[in-house]
Amino acid sequence: MTSPSFSATLNLLRATARLEERFAGELGSVHGLALKEVLLLMHLERAPLNRLSRIELAKRLHVSASSVTRMTSPLEKLGCVGREADPRDARLAYVVLTEAGQRLVGDARATLERMAADLFRDRWTEAEIATLADLLGRLTAGQPGDLS
Amino acid sequence: MTSPSFSATLNLLRATARLEERFAGELGSVHGLALKEVLLLMHLERAPLNRLSRIELAKRLHVSASSVTRMTSPLEKLGCVGREADPRDARLAYVVLTEAGQRLVGDARATLERMAADLFRDRWTEAEIATLADLLGRLTAGQPGDLS
DNA sequence: CCGATATGTTTCCGAACGCAAGTATATCGG
DNA sequence: CCGATATACTTGCGTTCGGAAACATATCGG
Numbered sequence: 001m002t003s004p005s006f007s008a009t010l011n012l013l014r015a016t017a018r019l020e021e022r023f024a025g026e027l028g029s030v031h032g033l034a035l036k037e038v039l040l041l042m043h044l045e046r047a048p049l050n051r052l053s054r055i056e057l058a059k060r061l062h063v064s065a066s067s068v069t070r071m072t073s074p075l076e077k078l079g080c081v082g083r084e085a086d087p088r089d090a091r092l093a094y095v096v097l098t099e100a101g102q103r104l105v106g107d108a109r110a111t112l113e114r115m116a117a118d119l120f121r122d123r124w125t126e127a128e129i130a131t132l133a134d135l136l137g138r139l140t141a142g143q144p145g146d147l148s
Numbered sequence: 149m150t151s152p153s154f155s156a157t158l159n160l161l162r163a164t165a166r167l168e169e170r171f172a173g174e175l176g177s178v179h180g181l182a183l184k185e186v187l188l189l190m191h192l193e194r195a196p197l198n199r200l201s202r203i204e205l206a207k208r209l210h211v212s213a214s215s216v217t218r219m220t221s222p223l224e225k226l227g228c229v230g231r232e233a234d235p236r237d238a239r240l241a242y243v244v245l246t247e248a249g250q251r252l253v254g255d256a257r258a259t260l261e262r263m264a265a266d267l268f269r270d271r272w273t274e275a276e277i278a279t280l281a282d283l284l285g286r287l288t289a290g291q292p293g294d295l296s
Numbered sequence: 297c298c299g300a301t302a303t304g305t306t307t308c309c310g311a312a313c314g315c316a317a318g319t320a321t322a323t324c325g326g
Numbered sequence: 327c328c329g330a331t332a333t334a335c336t337t338g339c340g341t342t343c344g345g346a347a348a349c350a351t352a353t354c355g356g
Contacts, residue, residue, distance in 0.1 A: 004277040005264040007296035011284035016164040017210035062165035091304040091351045116153040129152040132283045136159035148155035239334040
């Protein structure tokens with residue numbers, strides 16, 4: 001038998017793989033968005049003025065800066081997000097959530113919450129789910145990008 | 149505030165992203181292997197006769213069959229794995245762990261275990277880690293591919 | 297004010313992936 | 327035995343990603 005840390009790590013990887021498989025399909029077919037796109041919009045939703053620089057988004061999404069550039073392009077064409085300049089610093093190109101984006105992310109988040117509830121239904125008690133959320137949260141405590 | 153299920157789901161995604169960032173670098177520099185390659189070898193290590201068909205590997209690794217074909221090619225050139233045919237079914241092309249592969253995966257697993265221990269050190273009790281492993285394990289219970 | 301350095305963004309390039317198509321083999325119904 | 331269907335694997339194609347390079351702008355030391 002292996003150490004508890006090792007088991008937890010392996011189970012973490014496996015659980016995430018399964019979760020992404022399961023979520024990607026329905027989320028895409030219902031709202032036309034990928035999971036990571038919904039997460040991007042959720043970060044904007046939570047940010048002051050509903051906007052973040054691309055660097056800030058990259059850190060919170062754990063992706064590279066170039067990925068943020070590519071991810072925002074189709075969202076901008078869809079009208080979910082816009083681009084805003086900073087009057088103090090011309091290097092910054094904020095990604096800002098539009099009203100259409102707010103409606104879309106609201107719907108998508110509701111779908112995500114329902115899928116999350118389905119995922120845990122019938123095999124976990126409420127207390128266990130809360131414990132799981134807490135223990136996992138400690139892994140990323142002190143890091144930016146918390147949405148919960 | 150959001151529901152516990154939703155928080156757990158978001159924290160799960162974030163924790164995995166952080167974990168992969170942290171593990172990929174050291175694992176690659178120490179053993180020259182990617183995390184997913186180590187997982188592939190670990191599956192072989194645990195399998196009867198130290199071998200699995202590519203389809204079986206694909207299911208356990210949560211990747212497509214073509215990915216397994218591409219992943220095994222460099223490992224075969226390195227001498228970590230070999231190819232074996234099934235006398236009963238000529239369609240099958242088993243991936244089999246060589247002796248060199250057994251030594252390599254043993255070392256890599258030791259590194260992984262140490263990194264996993266470091267990851268949890270100082271912020272989790274042994275009991276909490278065991279609880280975490282158990283709760284996460286339930287997410288994938290009944291599925292193939294358990295390594296813990 | 298100006299060079300040196302740092303930072304934000306985009307573009308280019310190579311690596312990795314999933315899916316669909318192609319090939320080979322097995323199995324099943326007649 | 328043989329066509330039809332299913333399965334295992336490989337290959338080609340389009341997509342996505344991270345890192346390096348390019349570029350614009352900001353900041354800092356003199």
